[in-house]
Amino acid sequence: MALSIKQFKYKFLGSLPLILLFFISLNGNSIVDFELFSINLHYILVYYWILKKPNILGYGFIFLSGIISDVVFGFPLGINALTLLIIAGTAAYIRVVTVNINLINDWISFIPAIFIANFVYFISLYFSDYSIDYLYLFKNSIFTFAFYPILWGIFSMFLKFMD
C-alpha cells in the first residue's frame, strides 16, 4: 500500500514538469518578458529535465510543445520545435559525457546549448523570411543563462521532494 502511494506520488509529481511544459507553450509564457529583461523558460525547463531525468519529458512531447509555441507565437511550424530539440540534444550529450553533475558544470554547459539553439533559431527564421529583434534575442539568451541557477535550485528542490 505504502509502495503504491509512493509510486502514485512519483507519477503525479513526475508529470508536473510535463504539464508545465505544455502550459507555458499553450499560454504563450515560454518567454517571460519583464520590463528590463526576459527569460526563456522553455529552454531552462527542457535543458534541466533532460539532463537530470530524461524520462520525465519525452522527446515527442518536447517536439509537440515546440509546435504549439510556433502556432501561438505565429512562427512557421517547426522552428521552436527544432530549437527545443537542439537544447534537448545538447543536454543529452552533456549527460552522456559528464560524470560529475553539479550546478557549475550544468550552468557552463548551458552556454553552448543556448548558443547552438539560438543559431539554429536565427538560421530557421532567416530562411523563413521572418524578421525579429536580434538584440532582444541576444539579451534574452544572456538573461536565460543568468537565471538558470535560480530555476536549477527550484527544480532540484522539487526533484528531492519527488524522490
Add this chain to the structure above:
Amino acid sequence: METSRDDVGIAIRSAFLKRGTQQRFSLLVLVLLSIAFIFIETIESKPLNYLRAFIKDSIYRGSLIVSSPSNGIRFIFDEAGEHINLYKEYNQLKQENEQLKNKISETDYLVLENTQLRRLIDEQIKFPEILVSSKVMLDKQSPYLNSFILNTGINAGIKNGMAALHGKNFIGRIVDVNFFSSRVLLISDLNSRIPVVIEPSGTHAILSGKGTDKASLEHFPENHKINEGDKVYTSGKEGIFSPGIPIGEVEFNNGKVETLFFSDLDQITYVNIVSANSKLNQ
C-alpha cells in the same frame, strides 16, 4: 586523440540516436521531422492549408482554455484599476467632451467642404466595406511578433491581406487565415511594411514597424515637406488596402520621421476587417 574523437562520436550517437528508456522517438528523427515541417510551411497546397488551419484552430482553442484563468485574473485587476480611476477619468472625459463640442462645428464644416470639393473634381470617393467585426481571441504579446488572433476566419469570408481596422483606424493586416480564426500582423511589427501617404503634403512613403508603439517612415523624397503632426493614411498603392484609411500622425524623433498610431495597439478588443476589392462609389 583517436580515442577522444571516437568518444565524442559515441556520445553524439548515444544522445541523438538512442531512444532511451520510455522515449518513443529518437532525437534525430524528431529533428529531421522539425526540419521537414519548416520546409513544408513554404509549400502552398489546398490539403496542406486545410491541415495547417485545422492544427492552428485546435491549438488556438486549447490556448484560449489554458489562458482563461490568467485572463480572468487580469480582467479582475483591470476592472479594479478602472474603478479606482473612475473619478479621475470622469473629470478627464468631461474636459474632453467640452473640447470636442467646440470642435464639432468646425469638423462638420470641413467635411461638407471636402465633399463639395471632391464632387467638383469629379473624384470617385471610395469607402471600404466592413466585411466583418471580429473579437480578439488571443493576444499573447509575443516578444518577437506583434500580432493577435481573431475569432473569425474562412467561415466569415476573411482572406489573407485584408486590412484590420480599430474603429476607423488602420492597425494591421491579415497574415494567416484558418477555419475559425485568423492572425492580424500589427503595423508595429518588424515584418510590417505598408505604403502610405502623408497629408497635407501628399508625400508617399513606406511605414515600417519597429516592434514598438511607433513605426518609422522610409523611402520618401529627400526634399519632402513633412511636418510634425501631419496625418498618415494608407495610400492603397499596393492594391490590397483601400486608400485613405487613417493610421497615425508624424512625429520627429532625433532626426527620424516616425508615426505615432491613432489606436493604442495594446488596448484592442474588437477589430473590423475590410477588403479593398469591395468599393462603394458615391
